[in-house]
Each structure stands twice: as structure tokens, then as C-alpha cells.
Amino acid sequence: MSVEAHIKKVLHTIESQSPGQKEFYQAAHEVLYSLMPLLKEDERYDYFNILERITVPERTIIFKVNWVDDHGRIKTNFGYRVQFNSAIGPYKGGLRFHPTVNLGIVKFLGFEQVFKNALTGLQIGGAKGGSNFDPKGKSDNEIMRFCQAFMTELYPYIGETQDIPAGDIGVGPREIGYLFGQYKKITRQFEGVLTGKDIKWGGSNARKEATGYGSVYFAENILNKYGESLEGKRCCVSGSGNVAIYTIEKLYEMGATPVSCSDSKGTIYHENGIDLNSLKAIKEINYQSLEVYAQVHPDAVYTPVSHYPDGRHMVWDIPCDIAFPSATQNELNLEDAKKLVDHGCMLVNEGANMPTTPKAMEYLKEKGVWFGPGKAANAGGVTTSQLEMSQNASMAKWSFEEVDIKLRQIMRNIFDTAYETSVEFDCEGDLVSGANISGFRKVADSMIDQGSV
Structure with missing residues (x-):
């Protein structure tokens, strides 16, 4: 066969x-x-x-x-x-x-x-x-x-x-x-049976920030590989949970300008950049809709999801250099991908799990848009969870800076592994294939070593 x-x-x-x-x-x-x-x-x-x-x-x-x-x-x-x-x-x-x-x-x-x-x-x-x-x-x-x-x-x-x-x-x-x-x-x-615990009773510094920070670090590695950086780039981010909020935070730290965020009811477009303090207050403290953001910032544009009854999302209509789908699965479809390409988007970096549909992914690849797959780009969360497990096992507590340094290095290692594997199998730069082959090979070889279990 x-x-x-x-x-x-x-x-x-x-x-x-x-x-x-x-x-x-x-x-x-x-x-x-x-x-x-x-x-x-x-x-x-x-x-x-x-x-x-x-x-x-x-x-x-x-x-x-x-x-x-x-x-x-x-x-x-x-x-x-x-x-x-x-x-x-x-x-x-x-x-x-x-x-x-x-x-x-x-x-x-x-x-x-x-x-x-x-x-x-x-x-x-x-x-x-x-x-x-x-x-x-x-x-x-x-x-x-x-x-x-x-x-x-x-x-x-x-x-x-x-x-x-x-x-x-x-x-x-x-x-x-x-x-x-x-x-x-x-x-x-x-015992350390759960991760994501509060810092007071066994949690790790930087756990809340890890997936968003890691996503940005992965994007920076892709850009650096092709002689680019995040500095000065306009970025569209979907979502308004931990991943999106801390993607936005780290993008500012890296010199980029995030101009959007979204929730289940609608999308905010803030041309001058998302106000991070307002976003955190609305979503992390008061658990409110992003409609409130538009009330606080009259210069921001709020578009309800009902404006796009065909299932598309307004986020991807906003011109940007880099897209960070960071909400949920299959949120970026073929029509969205076409809009991104028309507006000159150079990179789609997945902060969520499988947020890009297969047809959209294929189209982005055809058009030469760089792509950071979720299983690599959003691995920062589970990475820091394992670091939390290590701290629990050793009864240790690492500083925010120590955890962030480890996170950044692991995200670099993930990128290098995926890229080098893509080169090994004659699909240089195809990080989807590189990540899948690398992860599969490690698990499959271990299964073979352990017999028919």
C-alpha cells in the first residue's frame, strides 16, 4: 500500500x-x-x-x-x-x-x-x-x-x-x-497536579503571559530569519483573553503597534494602537464586552459580529503587516486570507489552536505569506506550565525575568527545530510540515521504543 x-x-x-x-x-x-x-x-x-x-x-x-x-x-x-x-x-x-x-x-x-x-x-x-x-x-x-x-x-x-x-x-x-x-x-x-495556580500557592511567574509572549517571540524568530523584525509593524490581533492581551503587551515591548482585538460580540479597531490598560480593565477586572472600550475611546471603531453574517470576522479586514489569530479554532477563513493578502500582510502567526482553515492556509502558502502554526507558535503556555511543574517538584520559585528568559529560549529552540526539519525534508520554510514531522518523529520513536503499549 x-x-x-x-x-x-x-x-x-x-x-x-x-x-x-x-x-x-x-x-x-x-x-x-x-x-x-x-x-x-x-x-x-x-x-x-x-x-x-x-x-x-x-x-x-x-x-x-x-x-x-x-x-x-x-x-x-x-x-x-x-x-x-x-x-x-x-x-x-x-x-x-x-x-x-x-x-x-x-x-x-x-x-x-x-x-x-x-x-x-x-x-x-x-x-x-x-x-x-x-x-x-x-x-x-x-x-x-x-x-x-x-x-x-x-x-x-x-x-x-x-x-x-x-x-x-x-x-x-x-x-x-x-x-x-x-x-x-x-x-x-x-501537589503540583494543576498548573496555572496563583503565585501565592505554587504558581509560576509569567504563566498568565506565557502563551501571548511566546507567540510574539516565535513571530520575531520568523521575521529575523528573513531579515525583518517587529519594529514598526502594524499588527492585527483577534481575541481578548490571556493570549490576545499578552500578545498585545509584548508587541508593544517589541516596537510593534497592535491595532485590534475582539470578543464574541464584536471587534475593536483602534488606529493609534489598542490601549492596553483599558483592555485589561474591561476584560480582566470587570469582565465586560468590548463595546465598553469604544465608549471609553471614541476614536476607536467597534463593529458587532452581526455586521458579518457570513461567518467572517471584521479583524481581518483591517490592513496590517502581521496577523495574530488568537481567539479560537477556524476563525480565519479563505475570504479573510484573501483580505490579508490584498492588504500586504507578510505573516500570519497562530496564537490560538488551529485558528486558520485548511483552504485559508493553502491560499496563504500559495501567496508566499509566512506562517507560524499554532502547535509551534502558541507553545509558550504549556512550556511555562512545565516550568511551573519543575518549580513545584524542587520547591523553588523563579523570578519573572528567569522564567521569561527560559520561555524566549525555548520558543527559539522550537522555531529552529521546525525550520531545520523543513530543510531536512526539502520544504524549507514550511513550518507546518517542519513542526508536524519533528513532533511526530519524537513521539513515534518513543512509542516504538516502548513496544505495544
Whole structure:
């Protein structure tokens, strides 16, 4: 059987065995086809059945979460933890609380996490989890009760050498605190079973900033490779969570001008640059809509999502040198990519997980736009999570500067690894292929070493 036929067979099996899980199928399609040069060169991966094995989670946990709202009513949500691969270390990956969460979303995120974690050079496997619970509009007490109920179901499957969850969309320091408190109460263990903890009780400096900072560091490495830098560049950023906020913060530090941000209701375009203090106050302190930003800054333009009923996002209509999609999966489509190219965008750097659709990615590649894939560009978060694990294990505390230096170097190492692998397989500069091949090879070789487990 040819390599291409083998890949088609595996993808057909995934689609038939995982109906309706389109995001997982999309992620697997992108990874497997990018591996063709490696699979043609090394027949071991076929002999040891690696494609079939690596696309099936080692363990999938689905559970019911019953919790009580402020009116005394019992509510029910789904909970998930997909422990995808532990060939190079204990499972590691975030928890997402959002109404769109389902098994397909969690499997896609867990699959991506396997290769992202391998790229960091750190000894961590891949997993992901979460719930269709929506923290928006809930009181602190309701969120606390949900987190306690969620951890009561999850705790038997996690541990500091087994599976170490972290935060993701809808799961920040508040939620991590409630989850950790319940884990400690049940197990009577104070251990590094969660990352993203508050600095007062085992968290790491720079964890909140890490994904956004790391994304900018990765973009700078791409630009430097081609004789460019971030200095003076106009940048469009989507999202307004941790990733977007700290992408914006680091862009200013690097001499760039971020001019946009967005949330589920609309987009802000601020021609002179996003006011970071206002954005943090609105999103991190008051949990408000970006409509408030336009009220505070009358010179900013606010466009509601209803303005684009076709599913496009206004962010990508704004002229920019560099685009940082930092909100969610498949947020940048083919029409968006065409707008970016028309406006002279030189680089798309993914701060979110799989934010660019396959057709958009293909078009950007055809037009010579440099591309930083999410599994490499947004690896700063899991990198600093592992640094938090190291500090917990040694009972140490590193300064913000120490963590930031380590983060910057690891992001440089990730870029170098992806770029050098692209050169090795005659696709120089194709960081999607370079990242996928590098991450896959490390995990697959470890699976072969460990036998049929």
C-alpha cells in the first residue's frame, strides 16, 4: 500500500469511528498529510502501525457533572478528559469551559497537544479536557460549585506523574483555584497536579503571559530569519483573553503597534494602537464586552459580529503587516486570507489552536505569506506550565525575568527545530510540515521504543 493510500485509510477510519467530530478530523488530516516525506523515507512507522495508534487516544473519560445554582436548582453538564498520548511523559494539557465544548473539540485539542508538547523538548505527553459549562453570567459561588463537582469526577484520573491539567478558554486562575482546592480536600495532597495556580500557592511567574509572549517571540524568530523584525509593524490581533492581551503587551515591548482585538460580540479597531490598560480593565477586572472600550475611546471603531453574517470576522479586514489569530479554532477563513493578502500582510502567526482553515492556509502558502502554526507558535503556555511543574517538584520559585528568559529560549529552540526539519525534508520554510514531522518523529520513536503499549 502506498503512503498516500495508507493515510487515506487511517483518515477514513477516523471519520467512520468518530462521526461528527469535524475538528478532530481536520487536525488529523493536516498532520498526517504533512508527514508524507517522513513516512516515505522511514518504513518503521508503517511496520509498527504508528498512524493507527497515534490517532487513537490512550484513554477517553466522559462524565456527568451535577452542580447547584444560586436558586437551589440542580444543573447538569458534560465533562471530558482525553488522555491522548503519554509516550514521552505524563499527560499535559488544558481544561476548557465553554458551551461549544464536545468530544470532537477535546479530541482535536488533545491530538494537537501531543505534537506541541513534543516540540518544546520537555518530557510531557498530550491531553485535553473540559466541559460545556459556560462561566459567563455565573456568580463566583456557582463557578466554585461547578468546579468542585467537576474535580470530584476528574480527580481519580490525574496526578503529578500521571496527568497535569492546566487552564484554557473559560478556565483562569479563579477556576484553577477552585479545582485545586477540591482536589486537595479529596486527596489530602498538596501537589503540583494543576498548573496555572496563583503565585501565592505554587504558581509560576509569567504563566498568565506565557502563551501571548511566546507567540510574539516565535513571530520575531520568523521575521529575523528573513531579515525583518517587529519594529514598526502594524499588527492585527483577534481575541481578548490571556493570549490576545499578552500578545498585545509584548508587541508593544517589541516596537510593534497592535491595532485590534475582539470578543464574541464584536471587534475593536483602534488606529493609534489598542490601549492596553483599558483592555485589561474591561476584560480582566470587570469582565465586560468590548463595546465598553469604544465608549471609553471614541476614536476607536467597534463593529458587532452581526455586521458579518457570513461567518467572517471584521479583524481581518483591517490592513496590517502581521496577523495574530488568537481567539479560537477556524476563525480565519479563505475570504479573510484573501483580505490579508490584498492588504500586504507578510505573516500570519497562530496564537490560538488551529485558528486558520485548511483552504485559508493553502491560499496563504500559495501567496508566499509566512506562517507560524499554532502547535509551534502558541507553545509558550504549556512550556511555562512545565516550568511551573519543575518549580513545584524542587520547591523553588523563579523570578519573572528567569522564567521569561527560559520561555524566549525555548520558543527559539522550537522555531529552529521546525525550520531545520523543513530543510531536512526539502520544504524549507514550511513550518507546518517542519513542526508536524519533528513532533511526530519524537513521539513515534518513543512509542516504538516502548513496544505495544
